[in-house]
Amino acid sequence: MTNTLRVAINPNTKKSVVFPLIISGAVLLLMMIAGVLMLLSQGNLIKLDTIMFYKVMTLHGTGMIGASILAVSAIMWYFLSQYVPLKRSVFHLYIILFLIGVTMILIAIFGYDFAGSWTFLYPLPAISGGVWGKTGAALYLGGMLVIGTSFLIFLLETARAIIKKYGSFSTTLGWPQLLGKKEGFGPPPTVVAATMVCIVDITALIAGASILLMSLINLYTPSFTIDPLLAKNLTFAFGHVLANSTIYMGVIAVYELLPRYTGRAWKSNKIFLIAWNLSTILTLSAYPHHLLMDYAMPKWVLILGQVLSYINGIPVLVVTAFGALMIIYRSGIKWDVASTFLYLSIFGWVIGVIPAIVDATIVINEVMHNTKWVPGHFHMYMGMGVCAMILGFMYYLTRVEGGRTDSKFDQFIFWMYFLAFLGLTYSFLFSGKTSAPRRWAEHLPEWTPVDIVAAFFGFFAMVIFLLFFFRFINYSSKIGKNISNTEDIGTSTHG
Numbered sequence: 001m002t003n004t005l006r007v008a009i010n011p012n013t014k015k016s017v018v019f020p021l022i023i024s025g026a027v028l029l030l031m032m033i034a035g036v037l038m039l040l041s042q043g044n045l046i047k048l049d050t051i052m053f054y055k056v057m058t059l060h061g062t063g064m065i066g067a068s069i070l071a072v073s074a075i076m077w078y079f080l081s082q083y084v085p086l087k088r089s090v091f092h093l094y095i096i097l098f099l100i101g102v103t104m105i106l107i108a109i110f111g112y113d114f115a116g117s118w119t120f121l122y123p124l125p126a127i128s129g130g131v132w133g134k135t136g137a138a139l140y141l142g143g144m145l146v147i148g149t150s151f152l153i154f155l156l157e158t159a160r161a162i163i164k165k166y167g168s169f170s171t172t173l174g175w176p177q178l179l180g181k182k183e184g185f186g187p188p189p190t191v192v193a194a195t196m197v198c199i200v201d202i203t204a205l206i207a208g209a210s211i212l213l214m215s216l217i218n219l220y221t222p223s224f225t226i227d228p229l230l231a232k233n234l235t236f237a238f239g240h241v242l243a244n245s246t247i248y249m250g251v252i253a254v255y256e257l258l259p260r261y262t263g264r265a266w267k268s269n270k271i272f273l274i275a276w277n278l279s280t281i282l283t284l285s286a287y288p289h290h291l292l293m294d295y296a297m298p299k300w301v302l303i304l305g306q307v308l309s310y311i312n313g314i315p316v317l318v319v320t321a322f323g324a325l326m327i328i329y330r331s332g333i334k335w336d337v338a339s340t341f342l343y344l345s346i347f348g349w350v351i352g353v354i355p356a357i358v359d360a361t362i363v364i365n366e367v368m369h370n371t372k373w374v375p376g377h378f379h380m381y382m383g384m385g386v387c388a389m390i391l392g393f394m395y396y397l398t399r400v401e402g403g404r405t406d407s408k409f410d411q412f413i414f415w416m417y418f419l420a421f422l423g424l425t426y427s428f429l430f431s432g433k434t435s436a437p438r439r440w441a442e443h444l445p446e447w448t449p450v451d452i453v454a455a456f457f458g459f460f461a462m463v464i465f466l467l468f469f470f471r472f473i474n475y476s477s478k479i480g481k482n483i484s485n486t487e488d489i490g491t492s493t494h495g
Protein backbone atom coordinates (compact mmCIF):
# COMPACT_ATOMS: atom_id res chain seq x y z
CA MET A 1 0.00 0.00 0.00
CA THR A 2 2.62 2.54 1.01
CA ASN A 3 4.52 1.84 -2.22
CA THR A 4 1.97 3.69 -4.31
CA LEU A 5 2.21 6.58 -1.88
CA ARG A 6 5.94 7.02 -2.31
CA VAL A 7 7.58 9.77 -4.29
CA ALA A 8 10.28 8.70 -6.72
CA ILE A 9 13.16 10.98 -5.83
CA ASN A 10 16.68 10.50 -4.61
CA PRO A 11 16.75 9.26 -0.98
CA ASN A 12 19.27 11.98 -0.15
CA THR A 13 16.76 14.59 -1.23
CA LYS A 14 14.24 12.95 1.06
CA LYS A 15 16.72 13.09 3.88
CA SER A 16 17.60 16.72 3.19
CA VAL A 17 14.15 18.01 4.13
CA VAL A 18 14.21 16.43 7.59
CA PHE A 19 16.53 18.96 9.22
CA PRO A 20 14.65 22.07 8.03
CA LEU A 21 11.36 20.42 9.08
CA ILE A 22 12.74 19.76 12.56
CA ILE A 23 13.98 23.35 12.80
CA SER A 24 10.67 24.78 11.72
CA GLY A 25 8.77 22.43 14.03
CA ALA A 26 10.90 23.54 16.97
CA VAL A 27 10.45 27.21 16.07
CA LEU A 28 6.67 26.81 15.66
CA LEU A 29 6.54 25.22 19.09
CA LEU A 30 8.62 27.95 20.78
CA MET A 31 6.62 30.67 19.03
CA MET A 32 3.38 29.10 20.25
CA ILE A 33 4.74 29.45 23.77
CA ALA A 34 5.53 33.10 22.98
CA GLY A 35 1.96 33.56 21.70
CA VAL A 36 0.48 32.11 24.88
CA LEU A 37 2.70 34.41 26.99
CA MET A 38 1.37 37.44 25.12
CA LEU A 39 -2.23 36.35 25.69
CA LEU A 40 -1.64 35.64 29.37
CA SER A 41 -0.15 39.10 29.70
CA GLN A 42 -2.99 40.80 27.81
CA GLY A 43 -5.39 38.89 30.05
CA ASN A 44 -3.54 40.11 33.17
CA LEU A 45 -2.76 36.60 34.40
CA ILE A 46 0.97 37.29 34.19
CA LYS A 47 2.67 40.58 33.57
CA LEU A 48 5.23 41.02 30.80
CA ASP A 49 6.55 44.55 30.98
CA THR A 50 5.63 46.57 27.91
CA ILE A 51 9.03 46.37 26.26
CA MET A 52 9.17 42.63 26.83
CA PHE A 53 5.69 42.26 25.32
CA TYR A 54 6.79 43.96 22.11
CA LYS A 55 10.00 41.96 22.00
CA VAL A 56 7.97 38.76 22.29
CA MET A 57 5.52 40.03 19.65
CA THR A 58 8.38 40.78 17.25
CA LEU A 59 9.86 37.37 17.92
CA HIS A 60 6.53 35.59 17.44
CA GLY A 61 5.63 37.35 14.16
CA THR A 62 9.08 36.91 12.62
CA GLY A 63 9.51 33.36 13.91
CA MET A 64 6.10 32.12 12.76
CA ILE A 65 6.38 33.53 9.26
CA GLY A 66 10.01 32.37 9.00
CA ALA A 67 9.28 28.83 10.22
CA SER A 68 6.33 28.52 7.84
CA ILE A 69 8.41 29.63 4.86
CA LEU A 70 11.16 27.18 5.77
CA ALA A 71 8.75 24.25 6.01
CA VAL A 72 6.69 24.97 2.89
CA SER A 73 9.79 25.63 0.83
CA ALA A 74 10.97 22.15 1.86
CA ILE A 75 7.62 20.78 0.61
CA MET A 76 8.10 22.54 -2.72
CA TRP A 77 11.68 21.31 -2.97
CA TYR A 78 10.69 17.74 -2.20
CA PHE A 79 8.00 17.40 -4.84
CA LEU A 80 9.57 19.61 -7.50
CA SER A 81 12.65 17.34 -7.43
CA GLN A 82 10.56 14.77 -9.32
CA TYR A 83 10.27 16.99 -12.37
CA VAL A 84 13.40 19.13 -12.57
CA PRO A 85 16.98 18.50 -11.44
CA LEU A 86 17.62 20.68 -8.37
CA LYS A 87 21.03 21.15 -6.77
CA ARG A 88 21.06 19.89 -3.22
CA SER A 89 24.07 22.03 -2.37
CA VAL A 90 21.97 25.14 -3.02
CA PHE A 91 19.29 23.85 -0.68
CA HIS A 92 21.92 23.37 2.03
CA LEU A 93 23.31 26.87 1.45
CA TYR A 94 19.78 28.25 1.77
CA ILE A 95 19.27 26.56 5.14
CA ILE A 96 22.66 27.69 6.50
CA LEU A 97 22.14 31.33 5.47
CA PHE A 98 18.61 31.22 6.79
CA LEU A 99 19.88 30.12 10.19
CA ILE A 100 22.53 32.85 10.22
CA GLY A 101 19.75 35.40 9.63
CA VAL A 102 17.71 33.86 12.45
CA THR A 103 20.68 34.15 14.82
CA MET A 104 21.12 37.82 13.96
CA ILE A 105 17.46 38.46 14.66
CA LEU A 106 17.59 36.64 17.99
CA ILE A 107 20.60 38.74 19.01
CA ALA A 108 18.79 41.91 17.89
CA ILE A 109 15.73 41.11 20.00
CA PHE A 110 17.29 39.62 23.12
CA GLY A 111 20.72 41.24 23.10
CA TYR A 112 19.74 44.70 21.90
CA ASP A 113 16.03 44.97 22.74
CA PHE A 114 14.74 45.38 19.19
CA ALA A 115 10.93 45.37 19.42
CA GLY A 116 9.73 47.05 16.23
CA SER A 117 7.56 44.12 15.01
CA TRP A 118 8.23 41.84 12.06
CA THR A 119 6.91 44.57 9.75
CA PHE A 120 9.80 46.93 10.79
CA LEU A 121 7.77 49.86 9.46
CA TYR A 122 9.92 52.86 8.53
CA PRO A 123 10.90 55.03 10.41
CA LEU A 124 10.30 52.96 13.55
CA PRO A 125 13.62 51.05 13.44
CA ALA A 126 15.49 54.37 13.68
CA ILE A 127 13.29 56.11 16.25
CA SER A 128 12.65 53.73 19.08
CA GLY A 129 12.21 56.35 21.81
CA GLY A 130 15.29 54.99 23.52
CA VAL A 131 14.15 51.35 23.70
CA TRP A 132 16.76 50.00 21.29
CA GLY A 133 19.76 51.52 19.59
CA LYS A 134 21.24 51.44 16.13
CA THR A 135 22.93 48.10 16.66
CA GLY A 136 19.68 46.35 17.56
CA ALA A 137 17.88 47.81 14.55
CA ALA A 138 20.79 47.08 12.21
CA LEU A 139 21.02 43.47 13.40
CA TYR A 140 17.29 42.98 12.91
CA LEU A 141 17.16 44.60 9.46
CA GLY A 142 20.41 42.86 8.50
CA GLY A 143 19.06 39.50 9.71
CA MET A 144 15.93 39.97 7.59
CA LEU A 145 18.13 40.83 4.64
CA VAL A 146 20.18 37.65 5.10
CA ILE A 147 17.03 35.52 5.39
CA GLY A 148 15.60 37.24 2.32
CA THR A 149 18.81 36.59 0.40
CA SER A 150 18.84 32.93 1.41
CA PHE A 151 15.28 32.50 0.18
CA LEU A 152 16.14 34.36 -3.02
CA ILE A 153 18.97 31.89 -3.65
CA PHE A 154 16.51 29.03 -3.15
CA LEU A 155 14.03 30.59 -5.59
CA LEU A 156 16.66 31.39 -8.21
CA GLU A 157 17.77 27.76 -8.20
CA THR A 158 14.14 26.67 -8.55
CA ALA A 159 13.59 29.14 -11.39
CA ARG A 160 16.82 28.10 -13.12
CA ALA A 161 15.90 24.43 -13.04
CA ILE A 162 12.34 25.06 -14.25
CA ILE A 163 13.44 27.27 -17.14
CA LYS A 164 16.19 24.89 -18.14
CA LYS A 165 13.79 21.98 -18.37
CA TYR A 166 10.68 23.68 -19.76
CA GLY A 167 12.16 26.66 -21.63
CA SER A 168 10.26 29.53 -20.04
CA PHE A 169 7.81 30.53 -17.33
CA SER A 170 5.13 31.14 -19.95
CA THR A 171 5.31 27.42 -20.78
CA THR A 172 5.07 26.38 -17.15
CA LEU A 173 2.14 28.76 -16.60
CA GLY A 174 0.42 26.88 -19.40
CA TRP A 175 0.20 29.69 -21.95
CA PRO A 176 0.61 27.33 -24.92
CA GLN A 177 -2.51 25.46 -23.74
CA LEU A 178 -4.40 28.63 -22.90
CA LEU A 179 -3.62 30.24 -26.24
CA GLY A 180 -4.66 27.10 -28.07
CA LYS A 181 -1.18 26.43 -29.43
CA LYS A 182 -0.94 23.10 -27.71
CA GLU A 183 -3.54 20.47 -26.95
CA GLY A 184 -4.04 18.67 -23.67
CA PHE A 185 -2.94 19.47 -20.16
CA GLY A 186 -0.33 21.90 -18.92
CA PRO A 187 2.76 20.98 -16.87
CA PRO A 188 2.28 19.11 -13.56
CA PRO A 189 0.45 21.24 -10.94
CA THR A 190 3.60 21.35 -8.80
CA VAL A 191 5.56 22.97 -11.61
CA VAL A 192 2.77 25.50 -12.24
CA ALA A 193 2.61 26.39 -8.54
CA ALA A 194 6.40 26.63 -8.21
CA THR A 195 6.49 29.00 -11.19
CA MET A 196 3.90 31.26 -9.61
CA VAL A 197 5.78 31.23 -6.30
CA CYS A 198 9.06 32.13 -8.05
CA ILE A 199 7.46 35.07 -9.82
CA VAL A 200 5.67 36.57 -6.84
CA ASP A 201 8.34 35.90 -4.24
CA ILE A 202 11.31 37.09 -6.28
CA THR A 203 9.37 40.32 -6.88
CA ALA A 204 8.52 40.58 -3.18
CA LEU A 205 12.11 39.97 -2.16
CA ILE A 206 13.36 42.74 -4.44
CA ALA A 207 10.87 45.15 -2.85
CA GLY A 208 11.94 43.90 0.58
CA ALA A 209 15.65 44.17 -0.07
CA SER A 210 15.30 47.74 -1.29
CA ILE A 211 13.34 48.91 1.76
CA LEU A 212 15.65 47.03 4.12
CA LEU A 213 18.73 48.58 2.54
CA MET A 214 17.22 52.07 2.57
CA SER A 215 16.21 51.66 6.22
CA LEU A 216 19.74 50.53 7.07
CA ILE A 217 21.23 53.59 5.37
CA ASN A 218 18.72 55.82 7.13
CA LEU A 219 19.78 54.30 10.44
CA TYR A 220 23.35 55.51 10.08
CA THR A 221 22.71 58.59 7.92
CA PRO A 222 19.50 60.14 9.24
CA SER A 223 19.69 62.89 6.60
CA PHE A 224 18.93 60.13 4.06
CA THR A 225 15.16 59.87 4.38
CA ILE A 226 12.57 57.84 2.49
CA ASP A 227 9.03 58.86 1.58
CA PRO A 228 7.15 57.03 4.37
CA LEU A 229 4.30 56.13 2.04
CA LEU A 230 6.68 54.57 -0.46
CA ALA A 231 8.38 52.77 2.41
CA LYS A 232 5.07 51.33 3.58
CA ASN A 233 4.16 50.24 0.06
CA LEU A 234 7.47 48.45 -0.35
CA THR A 235 7.22 46.86 3.09
CA PHE A 236 3.82 45.33 2.41
CA ALA A 237 4.66 44.40 -1.15
CA PHE A 238 7.27 42.31 0.66
CA GLY A 239 5.48 41.14 3.81
CA HIS A 240 2.03 40.49 2.38
CA VAL A 241 3.26 38.60 -0.67
CA LEU A 242 5.75 36.50 1.26
CA ALA A 243 3.25 35.52 3.96
CA ASN A 244 0.54 34.90 1.36
CA SER A 245 2.76 32.76 -0.83
CA THR A 246 3.26 30.19 1.93
CA ILE A 247 -0.12 28.68 1.09
CA TYR A 248 0.84 28.40 -2.58
CA MET A 249 3.89 26.35 -1.63
CA GLY A 250 2.04 24.30 0.99
CA VAL A 251 -0.76 23.40 -1.42
CA ILE A 252 1.76 21.45 -3.51
CA ALA A 253 1.50 18.74 -0.84
CA VAL A 254 -2.24 18.57 -1.53
CA TYR A 255 -1.75 18.36 -5.32
CA GLU A 256 0.86 15.65 -4.98
CA LEU A 257 -0.52 13.52 -2.20
CA LEU A 258 -4.30 13.39 -2.61
CA PRO A 259 -3.82 11.81 -6.07
CA ARG A 260 -1.55 9.18 -4.52
CA TYR A 261 -4.15 8.38 -1.89
CA THR A 262 -6.99 8.16 -4.39
CA GLY A 263 -5.16 6.69 -7.35
CA ARG A 264 -6.43 9.50 -9.56
CA ALA A 265 -4.29 12.09 -11.29
CA TRP A 266 -4.50 15.83 -10.59
CA LYS A 267 -4.05 17.39 -14.01
CA SER A 268 -3.59 21.03 -14.90
CA ASN A 269 -6.57 21.63 -17.13
CA LYS A 270 -7.40 25.05 -18.58
CA ILE A 271 -9.37 26.26 -15.58
CA PHE A 272 -6.54 25.28 -13.27
CA LEU A 273 -4.07 27.16 -15.45
CA ILE A 274 -6.26 30.27 -15.67
CA ALA A 275 -6.63 30.28 -11.89
CA TRP A 276 -2.88 30.13 -11.29
CA ASN A 277 -2.20 32.83 -13.88
CA LEU A 278 -4.79 35.09 -12.26
CA SER A 279 -3.42 34.45 -8.78
CA THR A 280 0.07 35.37 -9.95
CA ILE A 281 -1.12 38.86 -10.83
CA LEU A 282 -3.59 39.20 -7.98
CA THR A 283 -1.18 38.15 -5.24
CA LEU A 284 1.19 40.86 -6.35
CA SER A 285 -1.44 43.56 -6.59
CA ALA A 286 -3.63 42.93 -3.55
CA TYR A 287 -1.21 44.22 -0.91
CA PRO A 288 -2.70 47.78 -0.79
CA HIS A 289 -5.34 46.35 1.57
CA HIS A 290 -2.67 47.04 4.20
CA LEU A 291 -2.82 50.73 3.32
CA LEU A 292 -6.56 51.28 3.36
CA MET A 293 -6.17 53.58 6.37
CA ASP A 294 -3.47 55.68 4.73
CA TYR A 295 -5.52 58.62 3.50
CA ALA A 296 -2.51 59.91 1.55
CA MET A 297 -2.70 56.92 -0.80
CA PRO A 298 -4.40 57.69 -4.12
CA LYS A 299 -8.03 56.65 -3.78
CA TRP A 300 -8.05 54.56 -6.97
CA VAL A 301 -5.19 52.42 -5.64
CA LEU A 302 -7.18 51.66 -2.52
CA ILE A 303 -10.32 50.81 -4.46
CA LEU A 304 -8.26 48.57 -6.70
CA GLY A 305 -6.70 47.08 -3.55
CA GLN A 306 -10.17 46.29 -2.22
CA VAL A 307 -11.45 44.73 -5.41
CA LEU A 308 -8.27 42.77 -6.09
CA SER A 309 -8.15 41.50 -2.51
CA TYR A 310 -11.67 40.14 -2.91
CA ILE A 311 -10.61 38.04 -5.81
CA ASN A 312 -7.00 37.53 -4.76
CA GLY A 313 -7.09 34.10 -3.24
CA ILE A 314 -10.28 32.94 -4.84
CA PRO A 315 -9.29 31.43 -8.22
CA VAL A 316 -6.73 29.01 -6.83
CA LEU A 317 -8.81 28.34 -3.73
CA VAL A 318 -11.81 27.41 -5.86
CA VAL A 319 -9.93 25.14 -8.26
CA THR A 320 -8.15 23.50 -5.33
CA ALA A 321 -11.25 22.98 -3.21
CA PHE A 322 -13.23 21.78 -6.21
CA GLY A 323 -10.36 19.63 -7.44
CA ALA A 324 -9.97 18.04 -4.02
CA LEU A 325 -13.68 17.24 -3.85
CA MET A 326 -13.60 15.74 -7.34
CA ILE A 327 -10.58 13.62 -6.66
CA ILE A 328 -12.04 12.23 -3.47
CA TYR A 329 -15.61 11.71 -4.65
CA ARG A 330 -16.29 7.97 -4.89
CA SER A 331 -12.58 7.23 -5.00
CA GLY A 332 -12.79 4.76 -2.15
CA ILE A 333 -9.93 6.63 -0.46
CA LYS A 334 -8.61 5.07 2.74
CA TRP A 335 -8.13 8.08 4.99
CA ASP A 336 -5.13 8.34 7.22
CA VAL A 337 -4.11 11.20 9.48
CA ALA A 338 -1.84 12.78 6.86
CA SER A 339 -4.49 12.86 4.15
CA THR A 340 -7.11 14.17 6.58
CA PHE A 341 -4.79 17.01 7.59
CA LEU A 342 -4.22 17.86 3.93
CA TYR A 343 -7.89 17.69 3.13
CA LEU A 344 -8.92 19.85 6.08
CA SER A 345 -6.18 22.38 5.34
CA ILE A 346 -8.32 23.42 2.38
CA PHE A 347 -11.21 23.96 4.75
CA GLY A 348 -8.93 26.06 7.01
CA TRP A 349 -7.91 28.07 4.00
CA VAL A 350 -11.55 28.65 2.97
CA ILE A 351 -12.72 29.80 6.39
CA GLY A 352 -9.60 31.95 6.85
CA VAL A 353 -10.28 33.80 3.63
CA ILE A 354 -13.79 34.87 4.67
CA PRO A 355 -12.78 37.24 7.51
CA ALA A 356 -9.96 38.47 5.27
CA ILE A 357 -12.41 39.51 2.61
CA VAL A 358 -14.50 41.25 5.25
CA ASP A 359 -11.42 43.16 6.40
CA ALA A 360 -10.38 44.12 2.88
CA THR A 361 -13.64 46.07 2.46
CA ILE A 362 -12.75 49.75 2.87
CA VAL A 363 -15.75 50.78 5.00
CA ILE A 364 -15.27 47.80 7.32
CA ASN A 365 -11.51 48.15 7.34
CA GLU A 366 -11.79 51.68 8.70
CA VAL A 367 -13.38 50.20 11.82
CA MET A 368 -11.74 46.77 12.01
CA HIS A 369 -8.21 47.03 10.72
CA ASN A 370 -6.41 47.74 13.92
CA THR A 371 -8.45 45.31 15.94
CA LYS A 372 -7.79 41.68 16.77
CA TRP A 373 -10.05 40.77 13.88
CA VAL A 374 -6.96 40.89 11.68
CA PRO A 375 -4.82 38.44 13.71
CA GLY A 376 -8.04 36.37 13.91
CA HIS A 377 -8.16 35.97 10.16
CA PHE A 378 -4.51 35.29 9.55
CA HIS A 379 -4.20 32.82 12.41
CA MET A 380 -7.02 30.85 10.77
CA TYR A 381 -5.39 30.92 7.42
CA MET A 382 -1.90 30.20 8.74
CA GLY A 383 -2.81 27.82 11.58
CA MET A 384 -5.50 25.74 9.90
CA GLY A 385 -4.38 26.27 6.31
CA VAL A 386 -0.60 26.54 5.95
CA CYS A 387 0.39 24.75 9.17
CA ALA A 388 -2.16 21.99 8.55
CA MET A 389 -0.49 21.39 5.18
CA ILE A 390 2.89 21.25 6.93
CA LEU A 391 1.60 18.82 9.57
CA GLY A 392 -0.03 16.72 6.86
CA PHE A 393 3.24 16.52 4.94
CA MET A 394 5.23 15.66 8.07
CA TYR A 395 2.74 12.96 9.02
CA TYR A 396 2.93 11.62 5.49
CA LEU A 397 6.74 11.49 5.63
CA THR A 398 6.90 9.60 8.90
CA ARG A 399 4.23 7.17 7.78
CA VAL A 400 5.45 6.40 4.27
CA GLU A 401 9.18 6.98 4.68
CA GLY A 402 9.67 6.58 8.42
CA GLY A 403 7.64 3.45 9.17
CA ARG A 404 5.14 5.07 11.53
CA THR A 405 1.65 3.61 11.64
CA ASP A 406 -1.35 5.75 12.49
CA SER A 407 -2.53 5.22 16.03
CA LYS A 408 -5.61 6.39 17.89
CA PHE A 409 -3.25 8.91 19.42
CA ASP A 410 -2.51 10.47 16.01
CA GLN A 411 -6.21 10.76 15.29
CA PHE A 412 -6.67 12.41 18.65
CA ILE A 413 -3.91 14.89 17.77
CA PHE A 414 -5.64 15.67 14.50
CA TRP A 415 -9.02 16.49 16.05
CA MET A 416 -7.56 18.39 18.98
CA TYR A 417 -5.34 20.46 16.69
CA PHE A 418 -8.30 21.77 14.72
CA LEU A 419 -10.39 22.26 17.84
CA ALA A 420 -7.64 24.26 19.54
CA PHE A 421 -7.08 26.49 16.51
CA LEU A 422 -10.81 27.03 16.02
CA GLY A 423 -11.05 28.13 19.65
CA LEU A 424 -8.01 30.38 19.40
CA THR A 425 -9.00 32.07 16.17
CA TYR A 426 -12.65 32.55 17.12
CA SER A 427 -11.47 34.17 20.35
CA PHE A 428 -9.33 36.57 18.32
CA LEU A 429 -12.23 37.38 15.98
CA PHE A 430 -14.51 37.87 18.97
CA SER A 431 -11.98 40.25 20.58
CA GLY A 432 -11.98 42.15 17.30
CA LYS A 433 -15.75 42.35 17.33
CA THR A 434 -15.63 43.91 20.80
CA SER A 435 -13.10 46.46 19.44
CA ALA A 436 -10.03 45.14 21.25
CA PRO A 437 -7.11 46.66 19.35
CA ARG A 438 -4.33 44.50 17.98
CA ARG A 439 -0.73 44.98 19.14
CA TRP A 440 -1.60 46.45 22.53
CA ALA A 441 0.40 45.19 25.47
CA GLU A 442 -2.23 46.47 27.93
CA HIS A 443 -5.87 45.49 27.64
CA LEU A 444 -8.92 47.10 29.26
CA PRO A 445 -10.75 44.95 31.86
CA GLU A 446 -13.67 44.31 29.46
CA TRP A 447 -11.32 42.65 26.96
CA THR A 448 -9.42 40.38 29.32
CA PRO A 449 -11.93 37.50 29.67
CA VAL A 450 -11.63 36.72 25.94
CA ASP A 451 -7.82 36.96 26.20
CA ILE A 452 -7.91 34.29 28.88
CA VAL A 453 -10.12 32.04 26.73
CA ALA A 454 -7.66 32.56 23.85
CA ALA A 455 -4.72 31.78 26.13
CA PHE A 456 -6.43 28.53 27.11
CA PHE A 457 -6.88 27.46 23.49
CA GLY A 458 -3.37 28.65 22.63
CA PHE A 459 -1.91 26.55 25.42
CA PHE A 460 -3.99 23.61 24.26
CA ALA A 461 -2.71 24.07 20.68
CA MET A 462 0.85 24.22 21.97
CA VAL A 463 0.52 20.96 23.93
CA ILE A 464 -1.03 19.18 20.94
CA PHE A 465 1.72 20.48 18.69
CA LEU A 466 4.32 19.25 21.17
CA LEU A 467 2.79 15.74 21.05
CA PHE A 468 2.77 15.83 17.26
CA PHE A 469 6.36 17.01 17.18
CA PHE A 470 7.46 14.10 19.40
CA ARG A 471 5.84 11.70 16.96
CA PHE A 472 7.70 13.31 14.09
CA ILE A 473 11.09 13.32 15.82
CA ASN A 474 10.66 9.68 16.83
CA TYR A 475 10.36 8.51 13.24
CA SER A 476 12.31 11.19 11.42
CA SER A 477 15.69 9.46 11.49
CA LYS A 478 14.41 6.69 9.18
CA ILE A 479 13.35 9.07 6.40
CA GLY A 480 15.48 8.58 3.28
CA LYS A 481 17.16 5.46 4.69
CA ASN A 482 14.78 2.85 3.37
CA ILE A 483 15.85 2.31 -0.22
CA SER A 484 14.59 -1.23 -0.62
CA ASN A 485 11.96 0.08 -2.98
CA THR A 486 13.21 0.48 -6.55
CA GLU A 487 10.93 3.47 -7.05
CA ASP A 488 13.27 5.24 -4.72
CA ILE A 489 16.26 5.26 -7.00
CA GLY A 490 15.62 8.74 -8.25
CA THR A 491 16.81 10.04 -11.58
CA SER A 492 16.06 13.63 -10.98
CA THR A 493 18.73 14.91 -8.64
CA HIS A 494 22.28 16.21 -8.85
CA GLY A 495 24.80 17.50 -6.42
Ligand code: HEM
Pocket residue numbers: 031032033034035036038039057058060061062064065068117118119372375379382383387424437438439440457458459461462
Ligand atom coordinates in the same frame (compact mmCIF):
# COMPACT_ATOMS: atom_id res chain seq x y z
C1 HEM B 1 -0.65 28.58 19.84
C2 HEM B 1 -0.69 29.26 18.74
C3 HEM B 1 -0.60 30.77 18.67
C4 HEM B 1 -0.85 31.72 19.63
C5 HEM B 1 -1.27 31.51 21.07
C6 HEM B 1 -0.62 33.01 19.02
C7 HEM B 1 -0.79 34.24 19.66
C8 HEM B 1 -0.58 35.47 19.08
C9 HEM B 1 -0.82 36.74 19.73
C10 HEM B 1 -1.37 36.91 21.14
C11 HEM B 1 -0.50 37.72 18.85
C12 HEM B 1 -0.59 39.25 19.09
C13 HEM B 1 -2.01 39.70 18.88
C14 HEM B 1 -2.16 41.19 19.10
O1 HEM B 1 -1.88 41.94 18.16
O2 HEM B 1 -2.55 41.57 20.19
C15 HEM B 1 -0.04 37.09 17.65
C16 HEM B 1 0.42 37.76 16.53
C17 HEM B 1 0.91 37.13 15.39
N1 HEM B 1 0.95 35.77 15.15
FE1 HEM B 1 0.36 34.31 16.42
N2 HEM B 1 -0.24 32.83 17.72
C18 HEM B 1 -0.22 31.47 17.46
C19 HEM B 1 0.10 30.86 16.26
C20 HEM B 1 0.56 31.53 15.14
C21 HEM B 1 0.88 30.89 13.89
C22 HEM B 1 0.74 29.39 13.62
C23 HEM B 1 1.33 31.88 13.05
C24 HEM B 1 1.82 31.77 11.63
C25 HEM B 1 2.29 30.68 11.09
C26 HEM B 1 1.28 33.14 13.79
C27 HEM B 1 1.67 34.36 13.27
C28 HEM B 1 1.51 35.57 13.91
C29 HEM B 1 1.85 36.85 13.32
C30 HEM B 1 2.46 37.10 11.95
C31 HEM B 1 1.48 37.84 14.26
C32 HEM B 1 1.60 39.36 14.09
C33 HEM B 1 2.67 39.98 14.91
C34 HEM B 1 2.59 41.49 14.79
O3 HEM B 1 1.49 42.03 14.93
O4 HEM B 1 3.62 42.09 14.53
N3 HEM B 1 0.81 32.88 15.05
N4 HEM B 1 -0.10 35.71 17.81
Ligand SMILES: [Cu+2]
Pocket residue numbers: 240287289290
Ligand atom coordinates in the same frame (compact mmCIF):
# COMPACT_ATOMS: atom_id res chain seq x y z
CU1 LIG C 1 -2.24 41.12 3.25
